[in-house]
Amino acid sequence: MADAGRPRNGRSPDRWQEILEAASALFYAQGYHATSMQDLADAVGLQKGSLYHYLRSKEDLLFPLIQQTLQGYVDDLEAIAGAGGSAAERLRRAVTAHVERVARFGDMMTVFISEGRHLKPEEQERVRALADRYRQMLEGLIREGVESGEFRTPDPALATLAILGACNWLPQWYRPGGRAAPAEIAGVFMDLFLKGLEPRS
């Protein structure tokens, strides 16, 4: 987050990053809409008046937080896809990292679906570019597997969207401390994506 962390008119960049992190935690714990500027001020130990030196409203956090969240997914996948190992092993690591991120930052995904239209056009474009980059890398990994004979699918692009959708739907049902931990969820998902429901004879 080079953009979000830069000094802004003499205000402390550390404090700005601290506000972003506190906002991310609050949005996750109680939801974007239920979080007030007062909650945010309390969380970072500022008077509400001082918080307004950093942002006019919580809407100002939408773009930096959505961008930071997506950038995290992209960074993970870049590291995983570029590392060694079979396509199946890298896909397993990618799905595990994705599920773990959704479990940790889930609300930003729902916030993006519901509030994304409030972003400026150039912000929407940057968010879209990051999301596209992620999808293309995942598709590239699946295509690599198909080319090496490790995978088969009639349509790598649509298979990618199915896998992405399964992972991105998590915030709609996942609750921390629930029956299954993220690594276990990723394991069952990968079993489905690699082996399918039909038993192998």
Place this chain on the structure above:
Amino acid sequence: MADAGRPRNGRSPDRWQEILEAASALFYAQGYHATSMQDLADAVGLQKGSLYHYLRSKEDLLFPLIQQTLQGYVDDLEAIAGAGGSAAERLRRAVTAHVERVARFGDMMTVFISEGRHLKPEEQERVRALADRYRQMLEGLIREGVESGEFRTPDPALATLAILGACNWLPQWYRPGGRAAPAEIAGVFMDLFLKGLEPRS
């Protein structure tokens, strides 16, 4: 939609159903937020003033439309799951029907994610009950397959959520008239869910 279609203080139930259908079409074509009461009045050939006899604002349409949409999914799946055929064949029909519905009414899913918090608590509960009923039926179908030996998975509940997520994520990327038709998308998804990416020797 017995509730939504009932006569309301002498207002025409046919007209109310007509408004629901027009709203559904408009929300799908241009999105919930971009649709005005004027658009809606134009679509059903009413003066804006007359439209207000039926609803105070488009928020009044949220619950009936979300309920109607979910009830459609539940009705489809009840018919499919209860019919004859192998578990794989019924799952294929269920996924196809689901993808076709999302492709047709996709925006209501996004609207529910973003606007669901504006529903009254008892409305949220009814929506949740319908969504639960759907998920349980799909899980029941997968469990049936596991019990008969037709399917295998380490966790039918999580496998169900993966399949559901893949289908429900469609509105985030599907565009009518795009590269793949709903039946084709469902076919590739089912290939992934039944056979997996790893080739069978």
